[in-house]
Amino acid sequence: MRAGIAVLAAILLACLLAPLYASRVSGTDPFRSNVNGTAFGTEVLAENTVGLGLGVTPIGPTWRGAYLLGADTQGRDVAARLLYGGRTSLLIAGCATALCLVLAALLGVLSGFVGGAVDTVLAGLLDLLWAFPVYLLAISLSIVLISQDLRIGLLQLTADSLALPVLILGVVYVPYVARPIRAQVLALRRAEFIEAAHATGGAPLHILRRHILPQIWPGLIGFAPVVMAMALLTEAALSVLSIGVQAPAASWGTLIADGQALIYTRPMVAIAPGLAVLATVLALNVVGEAWRASLETRR
Amino acid sequence: MITRLLRSVLVMLGISILVFLIFFATPGADPAARLAGRGASAEALAAVRHEYGLDRSLPVQYGLLMHRLFITGDLTSQVNRGQRVVPAVLRAAPVTLSLAAGAAVIWLLAGLAIGLLAAAREGSGWDRAVTALGLVGISIPVFWLGEVVNLLTQSRLHDSWAFRWVPPLGYQPLLQDPAGWARGLVLPWITLALLYAGVYGRVLRSSLIEAYRQDYIRTARAKGISEARVLLRHALRNALVVVVALFGLDIGALIGGGTLLTEVVFGLRGIGKLTYDALQNLDLPVVMAAVLYASFFVVLANAVVDAVQAALDPRQR
Numbered sequence: 145m146r147a148g149i150a151v152l153a154a155i156l157l158a159c160l161l162a163p164l165y166a167s168r169v170s171g172t173d174p175f176r177s178n179v180n181g182t183a184f185g186t187e188v189l190a191e192n193t194v195g196l197g198l199g200v201t202p203i204g205p206t207w208r209g210a211y212l213l214g215a216d217t218q219g220r221d222v223a224a225r226l227l228y229g230g231r232t233s234l235l236i237a238g239c240a241t242a243l244c245l246v247l248a249a250l251l252g253v254l255s256g257f258v259g260g261a262v263d264t265v266l267a268g269l270l271d272l273l274w275a276f277p278v279y280l281l282a283i284s285l286s287i288v289l290i291s292q293d294l295r296i297g298l299l300q301l302t303a304d305s306l307a308l309p310v311l312i313l314g315v316v317y318v319p320y321v322a323r324p325i326r327a328q329v330l331a332l333r334r335a336e337f338i339e340a341a342h343a344t345g346g347a348p349l350h351i352l353r354r355h356i357l358p359q360i361w362p363g364l365i366g367f368a369p370v371v372m373a374m375a376l377l378t379e380a381a382l383s384v385l386s387i388g389v390q391a392p393a394a395s396w397g398t399l400i401a402d403g404q405a406l407i408y409t410r411p412m413v414a415i416a417p418g419l420a421v422l423a424t425v426l427a428l429n430v431v432g433e434a435w436r437a438s439l440e441t442r443r
Numbered sequence: 444m445i446t447r448l449l450r451s452v453l454v455m456l457g458i459s460i461l462v463f464l465i466f467f468a469t470p471g472a473d474p475a476a477r478l479a480g481r482g483a484s485a486e487a488l489a490a491v492r493h494e495y496g497l498d499r500s501l502p503v504q505y506g507l508l509m510h511r512l513f514i515t516g517d518l519t520s521q522v523n524r525g526q527r528v529v530p531a532v533l534r535a536a537p538v539t540l541s542l543a544a545g546a547a548v549i550w551l552l553a554g555l556a557i558g559l560l561a562a563a564r565e566g567s568g569w570d571r572a573v574t575a576l577g578l579v580g581i582s583i584p585v586f587w588l589g590e591v592v593n594l595l596t597q598s599r600l601h602d603s604w605a606f607r608w609v610p611p612l613g614y615q616p617l618l619q620d621p622a623g624w625a626r627g628l629v630l631p632w633i634t635l636a637l638l639y640a641g642v643y644g645r646v647l648r649s650s651l652i653e654a655y656r657q658d659y660i661r662t663a664r665a666k667g668i669s670e671a672r673v674l675l676r677h678a679l680r681n682a683l684v685v686v687v688a689l690f691g692l693d694i695g696a697l698i699g700g701g702t703l704l705t706e707v708v709f710g711l712r713g714i715g716k717l718t719y720d721a722l723q724n725l726d727l728p729v730v731m732a733a734v735l736y737a738s739f740f741v742v743l744a745n746a747v748v749d750a751v752q753a754a755l756d757p758r759q760r
Binding site: 271272273275276277278279280281283284285287288289290291373377378380381384385386387397400401403404407408411414415417418421422425426428429430433 | 454457458461462465466469477480578579581582583584585586587588590591593594597598695696698699700703704707708718719722723725727730731734737738741742745
């Protein structure tokens with residue numbers, strides 16, 4: 145668990161603080177092409193006269209301060225794009241996770257605590273979403289939202305807004321969290337100490353806040369790393385399908401997609417962001433696993 | 444059995460309504476403009492409105508769409524005018540099914556093998572390696588893994604003895620060329636199976652260990668039957684219930700996601716590649732058809748898995 149947290153913290157810091165130091169480790173601005181092949185006024189043309197001499201910018205990895213991971217075909221520094229792409233990916237996955245947990249907690253508690261017709265409808269909806277394969281739901285939502293700007297009243301979402309992937313990823317994993325929460329609330333409602341609280345005249349809201357929510361918290365938090373891991377992977381998948389993050393913004397997913405055509409000539413373009421996703425998701429899963437194990441021993 | 448089928452039908456109905464609402468009733472946007480594609484002329488918009496009955500009520504639109512998708516099958520692509528969508532999806536289905544079925548067989552067998560070994564040597568280095576493999580498997584972006592496999596097998600190392608047998612990317616039909624079919628799919632199969640084999644090994648391991656702690660195993664041993672029989676008839680049979688349940692959950696992720704990305708990276712022209720191309724061109728009728736057919740397939744496959752599970756576990760009958 146500690147190793148997982150350490151890796152996560154390192155990746156988070158490296159990416160989030162990128163604007164502070166990226167100019168020092170990279171050759172170019174992450175979004176500006178550099179086809180004439182200079183960095184900081186020095187020529188970097190000489191790098192790839194051997195081997196696959198395509199283009200004029202270096203093929204990674206190189207062992208100099210600039211272009212550590214080489215450049216893509218437009219001469220953009222892969223290391224810089226990796227760091228900035230990481231910011232996008234982490235931001236989207238983080239916000240989507242927060243949205244998902246809030247929605248799931250609301251729906252799960254509402255459904256389990258109110259019961260009756262409300263529960264029937266909500267539980268049915270959750271079951272339906274659960275049976276709908278996540279990626280297919282995400283594809284349907286994305287293609288519709290991306291093919292046309294959305295206007296609802298004052299709210300306007302353009303196709304290249306980062307809020308779109310956040311919204312989509314936040315929604316598709318709701319049943320994954322809400323169903324267990326609902327089951328937990330249902331079980332708690334029948335527990336003796338809750339019945340006792342009802343019998344002694346406790347108001348429903350008071351019971352909810354004092355007795356039920358504290359029991360829900362640890363499990364809900366335990367879902368955070370797992371949902372964020374899935375959100376990162378799904379964001380990457382949607383971006384590969386060109387319905388996630390839209391250019392010119394870049395995320396680890398779009399970098400992996402860019403790298404597909406370059407995999408034989410400039411392998412670093414795809415390998416580096418893939419490794420970044422792998423390391424981050426793995427660390428999240430390790431943390432999630434450890435949290436769940438600690439919950440189980442506590443019981 | 445009847446209730447299970449009925450529930451599957453209900454779920455399919457629900458999913459089709461949901462998809463319909465997403466594509467045709469998203470607030471604040473005009474479905475005709477979306478279906479006709481960017482920069483469509485006024486005539487094109489009018490034609491789409493007429494074709495999909497967009498000036499009529501939502502239930503009528505829904506009925507019309509379902510009729511065209513599942514009965515007449517005459518929904519046509521917006522980008523390749525005149526290309527019928529449903530036959531295209533059905534033509535691509537064998538590729539996707541070949542990929543998914545082969546990968547599932549490999550990961551189930553591999554999961555069984557490593558799970559049995561890990562359970563036999565609980566706490567050993569091998570046991571921990573299986574745990575690690577499971578965690579890494581669920582953390583790999585499958586598209587990226589496919590790219591790395593391609594880099595290893597199609598690039599400079601292609602001429603080495605290890606990868607000389609690897610054919611160029613693509614799909615050979617099973618009935619025309621069975622050997623070529625298998626050879627072309629081996630790497631995609633392994634790529635997909637790598638994601639899941641570790642998890643299945645782990646799940647099988649823990650449920651085997653759990654099963655061995657139960658009373659019925661002690662009873663079985665007390666009856667004097669052999670260890671092999673205890674394992675196969677009692678412990679494994681019970682442990683498999685969990686594996687089958689997990690498999691049911693993963694069919695959705697496999698057909699809806701895993702094969703989609705694997706097909707794209709390995710150039711297999713299945714439903715995933717069809718969907719991918721349609722997404723690039725914003726060809727919404729194709730996306731709708733692919734999504735609906737794929738999710739219906741997942742729902743039906745889940746019903747089958749449920750039946751298998753009930754056969755294995757009398758408590759669920």
